[in-house]
Amino acid sequence: MMKEYIELLDKYYEILSSLDVTFFDKHHPNTKFHEKTGLSGVFLSSLPENYFQAKNKIMIIGSETTGWDILQKQPYLGLKEYINSSVEKHNIFFQKQLSLQKRKAITFHDFTRLVAEKSGKNGIVYSNLFCFSWKRGSPIKNENFHLIKDISKKLLIAQLDFFKPEIIIFANGMSSVKHRREYFPLANCTNTVIYEDEGISKDHLWKFDYDKKYLCYRIQHPSTIRGRVSAEKARQKLISLLPEI
Numbered sequence: 001m002m003k004e005y006i007e008l009l010d011k012y013y014e015i016l017s018s019l020d021v022t023f024f025d026k027h028h029p030n031t032k033f034h035e036k037t038g039l040s041g042v043f044l045s046s047l048p049e050n051y052f053q054a055k056n057k058i059m060i061i062g063s064e065t066t067g068w069d070i071l072q073k074q075p076y077l078g079l080k081e082y083i084n085s086s087v088e089k090h091n092i093f094f095q096k097q098l099s100l101q102k103r104k105a106i107t108f109h110d111f112t113r114l115v116a117e118k119s120g121k122n123g124i125v126y127s128n129l130f131c132f133s134w135k136r137g138s139p140i141k142n143e144n145f146h147l148i149k150d151i152s153k154k155l156l157i158a159q160l161d162f163f164k165p166e167i168i169i170f171a172n173g174m175s176s177v178k179h180r181r182e183y184f185p186l187a188n189c190t191n192t193v194i195y196e197d198e199g200i201s202k203d204h205l206w207k208f209d210y211d212k213k214y215l216c217y218r219i220q221h222p223s224t225i226r227g228r229v230s231a232e233k234a235r236q237k238l239i240s241l242l243p244e245i
Contacts, residue, residue: 015151035067040069045126059168060111062128063176066133131151167242169218189208200233
């Protein structure tokens with residue numbers, strides 16, 4: 001596990017080295033971080049314990065995190081230490097989410113728990129389309145979005161190459177469709193399947209192969225309000241299609 005973990009951290013370091021320190025150091029006088037009005041810390045997926053021995057390997061790709069403070073009150077000690085802290089934070093956060101009870105209103109991690117219950121938690125990788133949030137939400141309108149998108153795409157490609165999931169679930173929502181398709185062009189999507197004969201709109205569930213390597217499903221963001229009943233039906237159908245432990 002240690003060798004694989006180091007490989008993952010090295011990939012992250014190589015990609016993030018192109019950004020200046022103001023993206024990472026919240027204590028810098030020109031920092032871009034602010035918990036409520038600025039960019040979040042960098043969101044980096046962790047390596048689940050026993051991942052490579054898991055029967056089913058599934059990557060769930062959300063949109064962006066709601067704030068992500070890596071340093072808290074700690075000083076910035078360099079990019080490598082920052083990456084270690086970000087990955088550790090992700091691991092602690094996601095394992096906690098997988099252990100929680102379902103909430104009254106459906107949340108993103110109510111969905112990830114359903115996937116883990118069906119297919120096994122050791123093989124679940126939680127990632128996001130964007131590695132930064134802005135003002136605790138989408139970074140699309142941030143002045144540095146061109147950089148954020150470029151770095152986010154590189155991180156996702158590196159994660160796919162490293163984790164090699166058998167299944168990818170896109171759960172990003174409609175506002176980021178344009179950018180998701182820039183990462184994952186429609187031209188590389190084949191063998192598409194829709195479930196309209198079961199009363200499920202293609203806007204709520206779409207199955208396809210990507211790049212002849214990954215079985216993919218695209219759904220609405222689990223916390224979406226628009227078309228909630230239809231979205232729930234689509235999620236239930238998706239869960240039924242996933243492999244069992």
